[in-house]
Amino acid sequence: MATTRHFLTDLDLSPGEQREVLDLALAMKADRFGYRPYAGPQTVAVFFDKTSTRTRVSFHAGIAELGGSPLIVNSAESQLGHKESIADSARVLERMVSTIVWRTYAQSGLEEMAQHSKVPVINALSDDYHPCQLLADLLTIREHKGELKGLKLAYLGDAANNMANSYLLAAVNAGMHVAIAGPEGYHPEQRIIAAAQLRANETGAKITITSNPAEALADADVVATDTWVSMGQEEEKAERLKLFTDYQVNAQAMAAAKSDAIVLHCLPAYRDYEITAEVIDGPQSVVLDEAENRVHAQKALMAWLMAASGLSAGPAGAHRESGD
Numbered sequence: 001m002a003t004t005r006h007f008l009t010d011l012d013l014s015p016g017e018q019r020e021v022l023d024l025a026l027a028m029k030a031d032r033f034g035y036r037p038y039a040g041p042q043t044v045a046v047f048f049d050k051t052s053t054r055t056r057v058s059f060h061a062g063i064a065e066l067g068g069s070p071l072i073v074n075s076a077e078s079q080l081g082h083k084e085s086i087a088d089s090a091r092v093l094e095r096m097v098s099t100i101v102w103r104t105y106a107q108s109g110l111e112e113m114a115q116h117s118k119v120p121v122i123n124a125l126s127d128d129y130h131p132c133q134l135l136a137d138l139l140t141i142r143e144h145k146g147e148l149k150g151l152k153l154a155y156l157g158d159a160a161n162n163m164a165n166s167y168l169l170a171a172v173n174a175g176m177h178v179a180i181a182g183p184e185g186y187h188p189e190q191r192i193i194a195a196a197q198l199r200a201n202e203t204g205a206k207i208t209i210t211s212n213p214a215e216a217l218a219d220a221d222v223v224a225t226d227t228w229v230s231m232g233q234e235e236e237k238a239e240r241l242k243l244f245t246d247y248q249v250n251a252q253a254m255a256a257a258k259s260d261a262i263v264l265h266c267l268p269a270y271r272d273y274e275i276t277a278e279v280i281d282g283p284q285s286v287v288l289d290e291a292e293n294r295v296h297a298q299k300a301l302m303a304w305l306m307a308a309s310g311l312s313a314g315p316a317g318a319h320r321e322s323g324d
């Protein structure tokens with residue numbers, strides 16, 4: 001029997017598997033309603049401990065497009081995470097749904113859920129990682145720049161948050177060179193840099209962690225940033241808005257990257273804090289393609305995990321060309 005595959009961090013897919021998911025996402029984007037691995041309909045439960053627009057809507061749309069039935073739950077209205085053990089929730093859910101998606105705080109909660117679940121568990125953002133977002137980002141880079149391997153991505157801003165960690169891990173997994181710039185004390189943790197370096201040794205990626213934005217931006221094909229105040233950090237807002245000012249993605253920063261560099265932001269964006277309106281609304285920005293690609297990337301991920309776990313006939317499910 002196949003082992004259940006989960007997607008809790010960006011490194012849960014090998015470089016080859018990550019490529020397979022991105023290839024499948026491109027195929028699904030080209031034939032939006034042609035793949036139905038959740039036909040039945042099978043139910044996918046999507047829990048939110050934190051607020052969301054893109055993740056909520058893209059999972060709902062994607063699950064429905066795959067022939068499934070999306071069940072979107074605000075965790076506060078359920079027992080999950082506060083009124084029963086995560087293990088008990090997992091053992092109940094696996095008998096009712098085909099996949100569990102969860103946006104939460106501690107990564108350890110997701111790990112516990114996965115440990116007790118026979119159906120795939122997907123991280124829809126935790127304090128440590130946002131790996132579904134990165135699949136959408138890599139898809140967007142592929143569409144605009146072609147082959148990922150050898151490209152350079154620069155991330156500026158809060159370099160200790162979930163997006164910085166996921167940029168580092170996912171981009172290195174794809175063989176991209178990654179430069180992360182943020183103030184001293186706000187860099188990725190050593191354990192994350194070490195994990196990225198191990199994967200980089202396999203893929204040939206180069207890692208730079210710096211406090212100098214110009215060093216990160218030099219020769220960058222892709223420039224990325226994220227909010228300076230992540231969900232759960234609202235009380236530190238005043239202090240954080242001062243901390244990261246030298247790492248704003250503005251016209252001057254863009255001038256230090258390649259002239260044809262593209263700009264990514266997972267959204268929601270706070271114009272004139274982490275990124276100027278001129279840049280995010282300007283010609284180098286691809287943030288709306290990036291947002292749309294959440295649907296396609298997550299559809300491919302769900303279909304791939306179901307197939308790899310032995311829970312569906314293949315990633316395509318009842319693809320219409322297969323005659324089903």
Ligand code: CP
Nearest residue numbers: 052053054055266267
């Ligand atoms: N990028 C992202 O995850 O957006 P939401 O918080 O709106 O889901």
Ligand code: NVA
Nearest residue numbers: 161163226230231267
């Ligand atoms: N770093 C942000 C990402 C939001 C999609 C947060 O965690 O709030």
